[in-house]
Amino acid sequence: MAEFELFIGGEPVAQGRPRFSTVNGHAQAIDPAKSREFKRILAAMAREKMAQMTLMEGPLCLYLQVTRVPPKSWPKYRRRDAIEFREGIVSKPDLDNYVKIVLDALNGVVFADDSCVVKICASKRWSDKPGMSIRIMEDKP
Numbered sequence: 001m002a003e004f005e006l007f008i009g010g011e012p013v014a015q016g017r018p019r020f021s022t023v024n025g026h027a028q029a030i031d032p033a034k035s036r037e038f039k040r041i042l043a044a045m046a047r048e049k050m051a052q053m054t055l056m057e058g059p060l061c062l063y064l065q066v067t068r069v070p071p072k073s074w075p076k077y078r079r080r081d082a083i084e085f086r087e088g089i090v091s092k093p094d095l096d097n098y099v100k101i102v103l104d105a106l107n108g109v110v111f112a113d114d115s116c117v118v119k120i121c122a123s124k125r126w127s128d129k130p131g132m133s134i135r136i137m138e139d140k141p
Contacts (some may be wrong), residue, residue: 001112002138003135003136004053004135006046008045008131008134012067014093014127015101018030050110055110058111059138060117060119061121061138062117062121062136066131067127068125083126089138095122098132099139116140117136
């Protein structure tokens with residue numbers, strides 16, 4: 001059974017809103033620089049990990065866990081409780097924007113097309129180790 005796992009440490013980046021412009025009368029969507037750079041880094045890490053593997057084909061399942069450090073403005077007891085009790089993050093950026101950036105970055109690198117992903121299980125949690133834990137595997141009924 002084919003499986004892909006990757007952890008990317010550091011503050012996770014969500015897909016930003018594209019900016020639109022017109023060039024020679026044609027509308028163009030431009031990815032924000034922060035999103036573009038994160039996708040580049042994620043794709044490079046995935047390429048390195050996929051060096052000995054072939055592209056995965058569907059149906060696939062994506063498991064994504066996003067972990068962020070609680071705000072420094074919170075009192076120590078609240079920060080500790082958020083981490084220990086695995087409190088979910090109810091704030092921006094939205095979870096679907098994290099999923100979108102992962103699917104865009106891994107498209108053509110880990111799987112042939114993101115349409116192969118038929119199931120997604122994603123969560124945002126507080127942690128003292130920020131990052132994204134990504135796991136892609138074949139979806140078995």
